[in-house]
Amino acid sequence: MKTPKRLEPLIEDGLIDEVLRPLMSGKEAAVYVVRCGNALRCAKVYKEANKRSFRQAAEYQEGRKTRNSRQARAMAKGTRYGRKEAEDAWQNAEVSALFRLAGAGVRVPKPYDFLDGVLLMEMVTDAHGDAAPRLNDVELDADQAREYHAFVIRQIVLMLCTGLVHGDLSEFNVLLGPDGPVIIDLPQAVDAAANNHAFSMLERDVNNMAQYFGRFAPELKATRYAKEMWALYKAGTLVPETPLSGVYQEAEVSADVRAVMREIEAVKRDEARRQAARAELDAPPGTGEEPTPPWMR
Numbered sequence: 001m002k003t004p005k006r007l008e009p010l011i012e013d014g015l016i017d018e019v020l021r022p023l024m025s026g027k028e029a030a031v032y033v034v035r036c037g038n039a040l041r042c043a044k045v046y047k048e049a050n051k052r053s054f055r056q057a058a059e060y061q062e063g064r065k066t067r068n069s070r071q072a073r074a075m076a077k078g079t080r081y082g083r084k085e086a087e088d089a090w091q092n093a094e095v096s097a098l099f100r101l102a103g104a105g106v107r108v109p110k111p112y113d114f115l116d117g118v119l120l121m122e123m124v125t126d127a128h129g130d131a132a133p134r135l136n137d138v139e140l141d142a143d144q145a146r147e148y149h150a151f152v153i154r155q156i157v158l159m160l161c162t163g164l165v166h167g168d169l170s171e172f173n174v175l176l177g178p179d180g181p182v183i184i185d186l187p188q189a190v191d192a193a194a195n196n197h198a199f200s201m202l203e204r205d206v207n208n209m210a211q212y213f214g215r216f217a218p219e220l221k222a223t224r225y226a227k228e229m230w231a232l233y234k235a236g237t238l239v240p241e242t243p244l245s246g247v248y249q250e251a252e253v254s255a256d257v258r259a260v261m262r263e264i265e266a267v268k269r270d271e272a273r274r275q276a277a278r279a280e281l282d283a284p285p286g287t288g289e290e291p292t293p294p295w296m297r
């Protein structure tokens with residue numbers, strides 16, 4: 001096919017030999033199948049920020065480190081330079097997440113290069129060498145669904161152990177390769193420790209997977225892995241092998257209720273003391289007596 005303009009620099013630099021066909025054009029990016037030597041790879045071309053949808057929302061950006069204070073100021077002000085920096089930071093986030101996750105043993109496409117807003121990565125294929133289907137494109141039997149669900153939960157644990165939450169995990173962003181699920185599409189990945197929305201995003205990711213696999217094995221819909229792994233992560237005891245039950249005992253919640261009750265009692269006591277002190281001030285001077293309680297006046 002004719003080389004799309006955005007891929008020309010990669011051809012010129014010899015990173016790509018040939019663009020074979022468009023694979024998918026989503027809301028955020030266009031993905032092409034390209035040939036590099038005798039290997040087929042995917043080239044992901046990010047759309048411009050104004051053509052993209054929700055995922056650049058502030059809640060995803062929270063806790064991301066900027067390169068320096070000049071970059072941070074420019075991004076906050078929204079100058080042209082700032083928008084360019086924000087754009088680069090967004091695209092780089094996917095590249096660095098892929099490197100970090102691949103290094104930690106999470107099954108993601110192997111990243112090869114990133115140039116001029118194009119990510120060059122391994123093409124995930126099916127058993128015939130064609131581009132792998134998304135979970136959304138396949139039907140599973142109950143046992144496969146249970147097995148893949150357990151695997152994806154383990155992948156989410158691994159990601160959390162490296163400090164990342166995917167943030168947009170769904171049946172559209174998991175491919176099914178011959179060896180099982182492969183997680184893709186990570187520009188919005190959030191920093192688990194620095195982002196206040198990390199837990200709610202983790203819970204949404206985990207629930208999306210329970211709902212999807214639950215179509216084929218309904219008992220999976222009742223699993224509660226997110227709270228369980230988050231509690232362990234917060235306590236600093238989550239490791240890739242930590243066994244999880246999928247059942248979450250709301251132990252912390254009842255502990256919290258007790259703490260709240262104690263707090264309420266303390267506030268009541270303080271208020272009673274304040275009232276008593278005020279009443280003492282109001283009492284006629286010199287009597288030194290206990291003030292008359294209001295109900296006896």
Ligand SMILES: Nc1ncnc2c1ncn2[C@@H]1O[C@H](COP(=O)(O)OP(=O)(O)O)[C@@H](O)[C@H]1O
Nearest residue numbers: 024026027028029031042109122123124131185
């Ligand atoms: N490494 C890959 N191997 C095979 N197919 C891919 C790969 N990366 C993306 N795709 C295909 O392209 C689609 C869009 O890619 P994705 O990273 O999800 O971008 P978007 O932000 O547009 O959703 C995916 O749903 C998938 O079908």
Ligand SMILES: [Mg+2]
Nearest residue numbers: 026172173185
């Ligand atoms: Mg996607």
